[in-house]
Amino acid sequence: MDQQQRSSSGYSHSPRSPSSQPYLSVSVTDPVKLGNGVQSYISYRVITKTNLPDYQGPEKIVIRRYSDFVWLHDRLFEKYKGVFIPPLPEKSAVEKFRFSAEFIEMRRQALDVFVNRIASHQELQQSEDLKTFLQAEEETMERLRSHESSYFKKKPADLLQIFKDVQSRVSDVVLGKEKPVEESNPDYEKLKHYIFELENHLAEAQKHAYRLVKRHRELGQSLSDFGKAAKLLGACESNGLGKALTELGAKSEALSIRLQKEAHQLLMNFEEPLKDYVRAVQSIKETIAERANAFRQQCELAETMKLKEINLDKLMLTRSDRVGEAEIEYRELKADSEEAARRFESIVRLMSEEIVRFQDQKTIDMGRAFHEFAKGQARLANSIADAWRSLLPKLEACSV
Amino acid sequence: MMGSENEAESQVFASREEMENLVLDEPSDNTNGNGGSKSFSDYRSVMSSLADAHHPFSPPLTPADSDPLLAPQPYRDLRNPSLSHDNNNSYIEPPAYADVIFSPFDENTGSEINGIDSPGRSSDSSLSLSRSPSSSSDYIKITVSNPQKEQESSNSLVPGASTYVTYLITTRTNIPEFNGSEFGVRRRFKDVVTLSDRLAEAYRGFFIPPRPDKSVVESQVMQKQEFVEQRRVALEKYLRRLAAHPIIRNSDELKVFLQVQGKLPLATSTDVASRMLDGAVNLPKQLFGEGSTVAPQDVVQPAKGGRDLLRLFKELKQSVSNDWGGSRPPVVEEDKEFLEKKEKMNVFELQLSNASQQAESLVKAQQDMGETMGELGLAFIKLTKFENEEAKFESQRVRAGDMKNVATAAVKASRFYRELNAQTVKHLDTLHEYLGLMLSVHGAFADRSSALLTVQTLISELSALHTRAEKLEAASSKIFGGDKSRIRRMEELKETIRATENAKSVAIREYERIKENNRTELERMETEKHADFSNMLKGFVLNQVGYAEKIANVWAKVAEETSGYATDSA
Numbered sequence: 001m002d003q004q005q006r007s008s009s010g011y012s013h014s015p016r017s018p019s020s021q022p023y024l025s026v027s028v029t030d031p032v033k034l035g036n037g038v039q040s041y042i043s044y045r046v047i048t049k050t051n052l053p054d055y056q057g058p059e060k061i062v063i064r065r066y067s068d069f070v071w072l073h074d075r076l077f078e079k080y081k082g083v084f085i086p087p088l089p090e091k092s093a094v095e096k097f098r099f100s101a102e103f104i105e106m107r108r109q110a111l112d113v114f115v116n117r118i119a120s121h122q123e124l125q126q127s128e129d130l131k132t133f134l135q136a137e138e139e140t141m142e143r144l145r146s147h148e149s150s151y152f153k154k155k156p157a158d159l160l161q162i163f164k165d166v167q168s169r170v171s172d173v174v175l176g177k178e179k180p181v182e183e184s185n186p187d188y189e190k191l192k193h194y195i196f197e198l199e200n201h202l203a204e205a206q207k208h209a210y211r212l213v214k215r216h217r218e219l220g221q222s223l224s225d226f227g228k229a230a231k232l233l234g235a236c237e238s239n240g241l242g243k244a245l246t247e248l249g250a251k252s253e254a255l256s257i258r259l260q261k262e263a264h265q266l267l268m269n270f271e272e273p274l275k276d277y278v279r280a281v282q283s284i285k286e287t288i289a290e291r292a293n294a295f296r297q298q299c300e301l302a303e304t305m306k307l308k309e310i311n312l313d314k315l316m317l318t319r320s321d322r323v324g325e326a327e328i329e330y331r332e333l334k335a336d337s338e339e340a341a342r343r344f345e346s347i348v349r350l351m352s353e354e355i356v357r358f359q360d361q362k363t364i365d366m367g368r369a370f371h372e373f374a375k376g377q378a379r380l381a382n383s384i385a386d387a388w389r390s391l392l393p394k395l396e397a398c399s400v
Numbered sequence: 401m402m403g404s405e406n407e408a409e410s411q412v413f414a415s416r417e418e419m420e421n422l423v424l425d426e427p428s429d430n431t432n433g434n435g436g437s438k439s440f441s442d443y444r445s446v447m448s449s450l451a452d453a454h455h456p457f458s459p460p461l462t463p464a465d466s467d468p469l470l471a472p473q474p475y476r477d478l479r480n481p482s483l484s485h486d487n488n489n490s491y492i493e494p495p496a497y498a499d500v501i502f503s504p505f506d507e508n509t510g511s512e513i514n515g516i517d518s519p520g521r522s523s524d525s526s527l528s529l530s531r532s533p534s535s536s537s538d539y540i541k542i543t544v545s546n547p548q549k550e551q552e553s554s555n556s557l558v559p560g561a562s563t564y565v566t567y568l569i570t571t572r573t574n575i576p577e578f579n580g581s582e583f584g585v586r587r588r589f590k591d592v593v594t595l596s597d598r599l600a601e602a603y604r605g606f607f608i609p610p611r612p613d614k615s616v617v618e619s620q621v622m623q624k625q626e627f628v629e630q631r632r633v634a635l636e637k638y639l640r641r642l643a644a645h646p647i648i649r650n651s652d653e654l655k656v657f658l659q660v661q662g663k664l665p666l667a668t669s670t671d672v673a674s675r676m677l678d679g680a681v682n683l684p685k686q687l688f689g690e691g692s693t694v695a696p697q698d699v700v701q702p703a704k705g706g707r708d709l710l711r712l713f714k715e716l717k718q719s720v721s722n723d724w725g726g727s728r729p730p731v732v733e734e735d736k737e738f739l740e741k742k743e744k745m746n747v748f749e750l751q752l753s754n755a756s757q758q759a760e761s762l763v764k765a766q767q768d769m770g771e772t773m774g775e776l777g778l779a780f781i782k783l784t785k786f787e788n789e790e791a792k793f794e795s796q797r798v799r800a801g802d803m804k805n806v807a808t809a810a811v812k813a814s815r816f817y818r819e820l821n822a823q824t825v826k827h828l829d830t831l832h833e834y835l836g837l838m839l840s841v842h843g844a845f846a847d848r849s850s851a852l853l854t855v856q857t858l859i860s861e862l863s864a865l866h867t868r869a870e871k872l873e874a875a876s877s878k879i880f881g882g883d884k885s886r887i888r889r890m891e892e893l894k895e896t897i898r899a900t901e902n903a904k905s906v907a908i909r910e911y912e913r914i915k916e917n918n919r920t921e922l923e924r925m926e927t928e929k930h931a932d933f934s935n936m937l938k939g940f941v942l943n944q945v946g947y948a949e950k951i952a953n954v955w956a957k958v959a960e961e962t963s964g965y966a967t968d969s970a
Contacts (some may be wrong), residue, residue, distance in 0.1 A: 194790045201783045208776040215769040222758070222765040229755040236748045241930050244937050356793065363799040367965030370806045374958035377813070381952035388944040395938050 024050040024119045026134065028064075028112035031104045041065050042104055044111065048134045060135055066091070068133065069111055071145050075129040076118065081290045081343065082350030083124060084358055086117035087279030102264070106272055113276065123350070181299045182292065191355065192288055199281045206274040213267045220259030227252030240398030247394055251387050258387075262380045269376065273369035277362060284358070291351065294344040301337035308333050540573040540643045542658070544636035547628045550588075564588050565628055567635060571658045577650065583659055589614070591664040592635060595657045598666050603648060604847035604910075605917030607840040607925060609641035646924070738915075741922060742845060749838045756835050759828040763821060770817025777810030802962055809958045813951050820947035827943060830936035834929065841925070848918055851911040858904040865897045 030045040048060045069088060077085050089110035092103060115134075118124045132144070183189075227249040234245030308330045315323045546568040570584040589612075596611035612634035615627070639658075643649045656665055780803050787800040872893060876886045 190790070197786060197790075201779070201786055205776065205779040205783055208772060208779050211772045212769075212776055215765070215772045219762075219765040219769050222761040226755070226758040226762045229751070229758040233748075233751040233755045236744065236751050237933075239930075241933055244934065248937055248941070359793045359795040359799075363795040363802075364965060366799055367802050367962055368967060370802050371959060371962035371965045374806065374809065374955045374962060378952050378955035378959050381948045381955060385945050385948035385952060388941045388948065391941050392938075392945070395934070395941060398934060398937075 022052055026115045026119050031108050063138055067145055068141055072133045082347035084284050084354045086114050087283045181296050183295055195284050202278045206278055209271040209274050213263050213271055216259050216263035220256045223252045224256035244395055244398040255387050258383050265376050269372035270369050291347045294347050298340040298344045301340045305333045305337045542639045543570045544632050594666050594668050598653045605844050605914035607844050607921045610839045611638050752835055756831040759831050763825055766821040770814045773810050774814030777807045780807035805958050805961050809954045812954045816947050816951050823943045827936050827939040830932050848914045851914045854907045855911050858907050862900050869893050
């Protein structure tokens with residue numbers, strides 16, 4: 001098949017590739033603050049470049065806001081159980097921070113990554129909801145968004161299912177089957193354990209990465225203060241010493257700026273990827289929960305079906321006039337049970353593919369982050385060395 | 401003041417105590433005010449954690465080693481004032497250093513000269529080294545050690561008699577004026593106070609290093625080991641500073657303190673007072689000049705009119721403390737120059753205090769950077785181990801490998817930051833030292849003011865006496881033959897005037913002498929300050945360059961190793 005011959009990402013991203021190759025490229029740009037006061041928010045331009053038949057034109061630009069991305073995420077999560085849905089950047093807790101340039105840039109970058117991951121995912125890129133997200137008019141989007149924005153993100157059918165789940169769980173408790181049913185798959189157990197442990201380790205690394213950003217800023221600040229103090233001290237002194245102190249102060253201040261810049265780079269290119277990694281792991285945990293649900297449903301329906309089967313046999317033996325009704329019920333239940341089994345198996349299959357993709361992708365993502373980190377630190381250290389080194393001849397002159 | 405680099409002794413902080421003692425002299429500096437006390441505690445916490453030999457990131461990390469060991473960390477001594485020949489990137493330490501330090505994990509040994517591991521000679525660190533001025537062969541080194549508790553032997557009426565601590569003061573010197581080249585005495589803190597008081601009297605106008613503070617808490621605290629250790633270090637610093645002062649190092653007081661066994665044969669403050677009262681005149685040497693031209697009548701005079709002189713001085717002092725809020729020097733050309741210098745000194749002190757504070761902040765920031773970098777490295781090491789243990793896919797192993805490189809680099813960088821900081825502390829300590837010096841400058845200026853005040857008081861006293869004499873003269877001339885009592889009073893008055901005249905001459909001479917001391921000290925301070933600050937700046941900058949290069953190399957390697965992941969868009 002065509003799909004298999006292409007790269008695992010499905011579509012290419014480069015609009016410059018030959019027009020025969022299908023491509024889908026998205027970018028999230030241009031954050032703009034809209035609205036007033038408490039209701040103000042940031043809107044983004046989402047630019048889609050594609051030659052796919054289902055999409056409009058070579059280029060389409062729509063305006064989207066954060067909650068639109070949340071809508072897309074939730075829809076995908078509902079529909080594509082078993083797939084590790086790319087994680088969203090967090091909703092900001094602190095009001096003051098919400099409109100800081102840095103936060104906006106970080107979010108924009110994260111949203112861009114989010115959409116592109118979806119667009120390059122073999123399964124997810126087929127999603128209708130993605131098409132809607134990338135193309136629908138703002139009013140449509142708004143309608144869809146507000147429809148979903150209630151606390152009940154589930155559709156009525158799902159609500160019913162939850163009800164049923166609760167029912168069966170209650171009966172389980174009554175019947176003394178309190179322990180939730182779980183897969184007894186040792187490999188899967190290992191995976192679960194791995195994911196949970198991984199989150200802890202990553203969270204710690206991310207915490208330190210964030211602190212490191214802060215340290216850069218603090219060092220920058222102290223260099224700036226120290227530089228100023230040195231300059232003032234230099235003003236007290238005459239002759240070479242005064243000049244030396246002043247020069248030192250100036251260099252110190254210059255380095256302060258360099259450090260602030262590097263702090264920003266560190267945040268965007270190292271800390272953020274780490275945070276993204278954490279989010280990805282959390283997304284996997286959600287999928288794990290979904291799988292557990294699916295497994296439980298499958299088990300319960302299978303149980304109920306068996307009971308119904310026994311009951312049916314009984315009725316048939318007694319030639320009850322309730323047989324017909326029971327038969328219908330049984331058939332429905334059988335269909336549901338098979339459906340549940342299919343759903344579960346699909347999740348299992350998807351997950352095993354996803355985990356491979358996840359590991360591969362994360363090695364690349366982290367490799368890139370490490371590279372940027374190392375490059376940045378080397379660059380910074382070299383700037384520092386160069387700056388101070390340039391002072392040395394001047395200092396020599398002073399002490400004569 | 402600050403010493404040259406010629407001293408072949410460890411300039412390394414190896415112990416926590418030394419770190420904490422760095423700021424012991426600070427609290428006496430009133431100019432720091434609130435800011436000072438705050439930065440004091442920050443500095444202390446920075447210092448104490450800096451010296452923490454059990455920091456998990458101190459040990460050398462060999463590639464196979466993923467678990468932090470607990471070996472103490474070697475320090476790199478980078479202070480190098482004579483680096484005129486250094487042009488290339490790799491900065492080279494001159495081989496002249498006696499103790500050079502080796503960083504075992506530094507791969508770029510190449511042309512870089514590293515050194516040997518500096519042992520933890522905890523009691524042997526020194527901040528203010530004896531400065532060898534013109535005669536670089538002059539050498540005096542003082543060590544304070546071996547604190548011991550002793551009992552106040554005389555008053556054993558009271559059970560649990562008061563104990564005090566004595567310290568062993570060891571001196572090594574080749575100065576001929578001392579009897580011997582190595583000797584030791586036991587002294588207690590009270591002896592140090594006595595030494596300090598006698599020096600203050602004898603060397604008015606000089607920038608005398610301030611002594612360590614007395615402790616205002618009870619003897620309970622005195623016993624505590626930490627306090628004793630802090631005091632020991634402070635005493636050592638103080639004595640070394642005294643020995644570094646070109647004039648004071650030759651003083652009898654210091655010689656006596658360092659050499660005479662048994663009880664310190666210097667007059668304590670109470671002794672001086674009583675002797676003055678007895679009239680057994682033991683006026684400060686200064687009144688007779690410093691061993692230079694001493695006119696015979698000056699030597700003779702105090703014995704005769706000495707008692708009156710002393711009484712005058714005492715009364716003057718009294719009136720000074722009662723009425724005079726401060727001195728008002730006459731507006732003479734010379735004083736204007738001094739006033740300018742004084743003002744400059746004040747401004748300098750202000751900026752110095754500020755710079756000193758900012759230096760402490762800088763040190764803390766560097767410290768934090770190193771710490772966090774190390775923690776990041778550790779976190780990645782744990783992650784690496786985890787991925788390797790749980791690896792099911794090759795991609796995981798690859799990632800673990802990349803992570804390990806980053807982690808190793810981070811831990812190395814962290815160690816470099818810590819070393820950088822230890823050196824920075826030493827270099828920037830010059831700022832703190834000079835702040836302490838300001839105290840002695842204020843003292844010297846105060847000596848001058850009080851001497852001038854004495855002169856002015858005597859002058860006005862004299863003019864009052866003359867007026868009285870005139871009046872008395874006028875009155876007695878009206879009565880023919882004169883009044884016996886009046887004549888007697890006239891005689892007494894004339895005697896008083898003579899004594900006051902003498903006192904005035906002495907006071908003027910004293911004032912001039914102190915002024916001269918001020919002047920020479922100011923000159924000396926300018927020269928030394930220039931040298932010390934230049935060294936500080938150079939040392940600081942060299943240090944930054946050296947370590948920045950090392951850190952850059954560490955990361956460049958990792959960037960190289962991960963270059964396969966680089967995106968084109970960068």
